[in-house]
Amino acid sequence: xxxxxxxxxxxxxxxxxxxxxxxxxxxxxxxxxxxxxxxxxxxxxxxxxxxxxxxxxxxxxxxxxxxxxxxxxxxxxxxxxxxxxxxxxxxxxxxxxxxxxxxxxxxxxxxxxxxxxxxxxxxxxxxxxxxxxxxxxxxxxxxxxxxxxxxxxxxxxxxxxxxxxxxxxxxxxxxxxxxxxxxxxxxxxxxxxxxxxxxxxxxxxxxxxxxxxxxxxxxxxxxxxxxxxxxxxxxxxxxxxxxxxxxxxxxxxxxxxxxxxxxxxxxxxxxxxxxxxxxxxxxxxxxxxxxxxxxxxxxxxxxxxxxxxxxxxxxxxxx
Numbered sequence: 348x349x350x351x352x353x354x355x356x357x358x359x360x361x362x363x364x365x366x367x368x369x370x371x372x373x374x375x376x377x378x379x380x381x382x383x384x385x386x387x388x389x390x391x392x393x394x395x396x397x398x399x400x401x402x403x404x405x406x407x408x409x410x411x412x413x414x415x416x417x418x419x420x421x422x423x424x425x426x427x428x429x430x431x432x433x434x435x436x437x438x439x440x441x442x443x444x445x446x447x448x449x450x451x452x453x454x455x456x457x458x459x460x461x462x463x464x465x466x467x468x469x470x471x472x473x474x475x476x477x478x479x480x481x482x483x484x485x486x487x488x489x490x491x492x493x494x495x496x497x498x499x500x501x502x503x504x505x506x507x508x509x510x511x512x513x514x515x516x517x518x519x520x521x522x523x524x525x526x527x528x529x530x531x532x533x534x535x536x537x538x539x540x541x542x543x544x545x546x547x548x549x550x551x552x553x554x555x556x557x558x559x560x561x562x563x564x565x566x567x568x569x570x571x572x573x574x575x576x577x578x579x580x581x582x583x584x585x586x587x588x589x590x591x592x593x594x595x596x597x598x599x600x601x602x603x604x605x606x607x608x609x610x611x612x613x614x615x616x617x618x619x620x621x622x623x624x625x626x627x628x629x630x631x632x633x634x635x636x637x638x639x640x641x642x643x644x645x646x647x648x649x650x651x652x653x654x655x656x657x658x659x660x661x662x663x664x665x666x
Contacts, residue, residue: 348435350629354624354625354628356426357444357624358624360422360426360441361419361423364416364419364420365617367419368411368620371408371412374408375404375405375407378400378407380397382399383400394584413459417455421511422445424512425451426443426447427512427627427628427631431631431636464526465507468657506533512635513529513532523665524665528642528643529638530651531647532638532643551618554622558613558617559611560610562613566606566610574598581601648662
């Protein structure tokens with residue numbers, strides 16, 4: 348199967364993820380709005396009510412995204428891996444994906460423990476770049492290191508998914524050992540895997556400009572119909588003594604910022620659910636193929652033992 352075929356076959360996971368995410372954001376917006384209206388009418392403290400409602404909504408959002416939609420993301424990666432390594436997928440892609448996730452990770456807690464370790468290993472090594480830059484070039488070197496580290500964080504998210512794919516592929520190995528192997532793969536074949544990163548950033552910037560820009564305009568047309576609401580919000584911020592940046596000095600500027608935030612949220616949602624998986628298939632194929640051609644050995648684990656304490660701990664558990 349080529350990348351496009353695998354992407355189309357696993358798109359059902361993306362559809363279900365976006366439905367859950369939309370539901371979560373609707374609940375967040377509804378609770379924030381309800382909090383504002385209730386507090387505004389009962390105590391003339393709309394901003395405080397808005398914040399309380401938003402906090403409650405965020406709790407609900409986290410629960411839904413972590414404990415429900417996680418299985419769709421994991422299932423999608425599992426089936427992408429199956430399509431890449433076996434060249435075919437079953438008719439019931441959704442059911443098979445969920446079955447593989449349940450068989451590899453008996454509980455939700457085990458899944459998040461594994462993904463947490465994966466993120467910790469890559470993030471720990473990535474943060475070392477900032478420290479190295481600061482040690483060599485002082486504050487200016489640290490700034491360069493921070494910029495590079497920020498870019499690496501984007502790469503890390505792809506690496507985490509690829510490492511998770513490797514864990515699914517190596518289903519005959521303990522999860523801890525398969526995770527160690529997946530972490531080593533990047534550092535042994537970095538040049539091969541990095542060739543897709545230009546496409547990652549290029550597509551990300553292009554979709555942000557097109558999708559984010561379009562929805563920012565749509566949201567601005569909506570929020571501009573409620574000037575009194577933004578005037579009250581702006582006045583409430585001023586009365587609370589909130590220090591605002593110079594460019595946020597009017598209700599109109601507050602409308603633009605609100606619309607831009609909405610546009611970025613929608614872009615992030617669409618990009619992560621529909622566009623990112625298409626890019627991931629290509630990156631995942633290179634990642635897994637590099638491992639199949641040269642499966643990491645116990646000797647190769649020593650390379651990362653000295654670079655990441657999290658890896659070293661996981662290595663000890665895998666032994």
